């Protein structure tokens with residue numbers, strides 16, 4: 565039985581808990597302990613609030629953690645501050661996501677319900693694929709990427725570390741988003757984005773280089 569907890573008690577944390585509860589219902593050997601969060605949430609969560617980062621770093625039993633924070637850069641900061649060797653990172657795939665083929669998914673990554681992944685796809689560590697996103701053939705998503713709900717990646721799209729793709733955005737075939745670049749909600753990306761570049765609109769135009 566794996567003891568599992570969530571870091572981040574916000575809305576996404578509760579959605580990740582839904583994935584865990586659905587996996588438990590399907591017979592996965594998980595036992596949900598509760599939430600860690602840097603804000604004291606004991607008033608609203610009661611015993612399900614397990615403490616802050618320091619409490620997690622002092623946890624003295626093996627524990628699997630899902631870092632449920634939507635922004636990849638913040639997710640990375642949190643992971644870098646978790647120093648407890650007893651912590652392992654959950655790879656959480658909703659039983660209601662569609663995996664059409666064997667797809668590599670790195671540690672700490674989360675794939676939500678309705679996500680549809682086709683073939684020859686590689687997902688790095690601590691990447692989040694949110695509700696109803698579609699990921700086409702031969703896509704490569706590196707570490708700490710954040711794919712918001714309803715995004716569509718066509719084939720051969722490459723996302724480098726820390727990329728953020730806003731809800732409902734579309735990325736055309738073969739396009740590459742370099743490290744930490746950002747695509748706005750509803751955008752259609754037809755050209756590559758440079759590192760840290762931010763683009764919005766249809767077709768997407770740069771608002772920050």
Ligand SMILES: CC(C)(COP(=O)(O)OP(=O)(O)OC[C@H]1O[C@@H](n2cnc3c(N)ncnc32)[C@H](O)[C@@H]1OP(=O)(O)O)[C@@H](O)C(=O)NCCC(=O)NCCS
Pocket residue numbers: 712713729730731746747748749750751762763764765771
């Ligand atoms: C792209 C985004 C990150 C930009 O955030 P930002 O850097 O704070 O940018 P601002 O809000 O200052 O907007 C800058 C300009 O871009 C425009 N803009 C921002 N987001 C836009 C979008 N998605 N589509 C079109 N234009 C957009 C603004 O209207 C503004 O235009 P102006 O300079 O002419 O007034 C953000 O708007 C966005 O789309 N986030 C995605 C949110 C999301 O998917 N959440 C999912 C939660 S589950």
